[in-house]
Amino acid sequence: MRDDLIYLDYAATTPLDPQVAELMSAMLKNDTSFANSSAVHIAGRRASVIVEQAAAQLARLLNCAPAELIWTSGATESNNLAITGAARYRTHRGKHLITMPTEHKAVADVFRALETQGFDVTWLSPDESGSLDLQDLDAAFRDDTTLVSIMYVNNETGVLQDIAAIGERCRNRDVLFHVDAAQGVGKLPFDLASLPVDLASMTAHKVYGPTGIGALYIADRPRCHVEPLYYGGGQQHGVRPGTLPVTLIAAFGLAAEIATSSMATDFEHVQALRERLWAGLQPIAGVVRNGDAENSYPGILNVSIDDIEGESLLLALEPLCVATGSACNSQNQEPSYVLRALGRDDALAQSAVRVSFGRMSTESEIDFAVERYRESVERLRAIAPGRAASAT
Amino acid sequence: MRDDLIYLDYAATTPLDPQVAELMSAMLKNDTSFANSSAVHIAGRRASVIVEQAAAQLARLLNCAPAELIWTSGATESNNLAITGAARYRTHRGKHLITMPTEHKAVADVFRALETQGFDVTWLSPDESGSLDLQDLDAAFRDDTTLVSIMYVNNETGVLQDIAAIGERCRNRDVLFHVDAAQGVGKLPFDLASLPVDLASMTAHKVYGPTGIGALYIADRPRCHVEPLYYGGGQQHGVRPGTLPVTLIAAFGLAAEIATSSMATDFEHVQALRERLWAGLQPIAGVVRNGDAENSYPGILNVSIDDIEGESLLLALEPLCVATGSACNSQNQEPSYVLRALGRDDALAQSAVRVSFGRMSTESEIDFAVERYRESVERLRAIAPGRAASAT
């Protein structure tokens, strides 16, 4: 890290793994890997081999077939392609869909758009820990239900959903199951050979790859179909056309390969860091932890604090780079709907800070964060007038 | 170029400008430029400054306002967003659209999809030179026409359309005008302050930038609106959401800046190369030039040849990397509809080879291409039986 800031916003986007950066740099300077991978000439065929290798690398991480992967520009596009594409493809069977209000906007907003297009959406609220109650899901299924979309790891709190149990319920009813796995892929086991998942979204920049490249898993057995979001030169069987960004794809492939081998170490590392962080923050008066301590991905710690204004806290924390609300949309200062759904009141939701870290994070960064958080809270509390102050 | 191949497929995708490659490499190794440009923290704000600079660079090339540019994953997405987005936004005014069959598939296939969604599309065929006859356009307008989409530079032949004249006709009738400018931006003047264009698509990898990043110009005066193709975290005013790929955007910006200053030199360079190439090929018996020699972008030369099978020609030409048909979809061996529209018969369309070159191309590459083409034609002709051969 450049020493003028401390980056603890890995859930928004991760730094590039140095090996990935090196691969990309080498490719950028190589004269032939840039070519159009669907061209028949030598350069094109070389590019297509690179694309195939990357698909194999990502497929190994997910334990699926390379042909089950479609390259997209990121998880936002993957989510849209999966949800809109499958919902539209299946309208002959029904127009009822199921999801949760705690999904990322790249899922929730898709369902909101579908609601305006004649689809009927059931929004299942989580329990206090953030989890989906499976009985609620059972009760929500209807004869015309075609698709369920539930995320793997929540981007604000790290809370996990029980993908296997949800998927099994969908399979039993012949309902498609889409998983926004953007925060989980490469960090936690996600074995598509054994999970009953039909569609899964992911994005390279959450797993030490570059921004601008994502993937959508579309299961082959049972075979799942989606309508394209857009049309063009027929690349990727027309499901997602456009000249393939070979360098980005190769980078995602390598990031996936590295994740496959370092997942266990990475996990232990972030687990230790989260413990250290929480041990440092917990003693501060009024601190509340958002999200289940056990049932969550340990690379994220989300804390709120009594009677501290969130925006001022964030500025006071500088040069810490952490997030408030949904970091993917931090310009929006409205209190997080995810935290509201966990039962936090406006003030607590508004003071929530998400600290997220990963492979390159260090103990000293965590210690710095703790120190800075303490100081900031102290300083802002010192400035604040008591609520009980007598008005003139 | 690596000396085991000669890359002459610039119309499919260009090599990276070395300065662009260098910028990207530097950014890939820089610890903070990767961040999420909509995050409020320092790293996010730095990223947002980079994005803004790139928008300014691209806006200077196009003579438009930075706020009129939306980042996409490439021209395929831009075309879809523009055409589907504007057509849907304007359905209250009508559902009649106008385009040409010689458009790139990333335009033509969008219209074909819209035809299945209740839109009525008029397909205007070009004259023998490949140009749109403006009188045909005048005759095609209807009261319910909402959008015209005509490309600037044809990707197979280089043929130019009269964007100013077409745009003026659209403006007079309050019809939106979209231009697929993927092959023209950065290579030929395209001044959006003076051209009556409402929407224009472009992609970085046709102008010495990376694949995976494109842009859509959406005019502000008069203000033009499009419906999003997909939904998410609200980035880019919700028109095209998703975490912005900062490195790719910066690279596109730099590529645009370089194009602004080197456009004239680049043009002279490719013009000289095309003359040299044509001078070399013209003497070969049966060679036909596809597309107007005058009214075309000189970085593309498309030639057909009598009685030579296209696929074998292409293999014989190796290690030349050139294209047959529409290079963006060369896996598809059907004869080019663009050449058919120019009046070429199946055999001539099928033997068409597109040689395209640019900033890094050299005279010796062109000479090699000429030599190789002559030899290949000779060899294949020697193997072929005469048509008049007596059957047993």
Added chain:
Amino acid sequence: MTFEPYSDEVRKLFSHPEHAGEVDGGVESFVEDQGVRIRLTMAHIDDRIEELRFQAWGCPHLLAACEWFCATCETGTLADLRHFERSELMQTLAVPVEKTGRILVLEDAVRSLGAAVRDTST
């Protein structure tokens, strides 16, 4: 697309709020509205302001605005309180329009401080 939420001035005032605190035994005003709270305390000798302090709970713009107000009006006169206007402040600190509501709370607090002076002095 770009997003630089705080001017340098706001950053400076927010980080070094030299007038944060209270004047023991001074006149005071307190306003709570728009989700923010402001308490102003002041010592004055006749018409001259001797010491002006604030306590506030709110966003960085509000905190910086309070600091700016105190720094600007301290050593001024009571008339300055009456003439206090948000426009100069908003321009100097480059406060975004959507935060006008919060700055109006500061205006209220300042007026209310002026009123408190009149109350105590009559």
Added chain:
Amino acid sequence: MTFEPYSDEVRKLFSHPEHAGEVDGGVESFVEDQGVRIRLTMAHIDDRIEELRFQAWGCPHLLAACEWFCATCETGTLADLRHFERSELMQTLAVPVEKTGRILVLEDAVRSLGAAVRDTST
């Protein structure tokens, strides 16, 4: 996604078609179908094939197939012409299924060559 249209075998045969040409005064067959043309000429002594040459217009797979056929059957016997089957060829050269139609044209030409031998020898 990957696309390697030609096997090494096809590339080799296409680049070095050692049996391209014609046998002066030999028996010959000519077939034009499926957009391709093939002419085979052959010299034989009794049952033994002495020389086998092709001329062809078509895709690389077809040209390579013609070369493979000539190289394989030259120095064979006329019975080999009757027994010629596309399956071994398609496997050895890894010809994609969608090109079967063109390889059938070669089969026709070979059969027609066999017939031509019978015609001339009776």
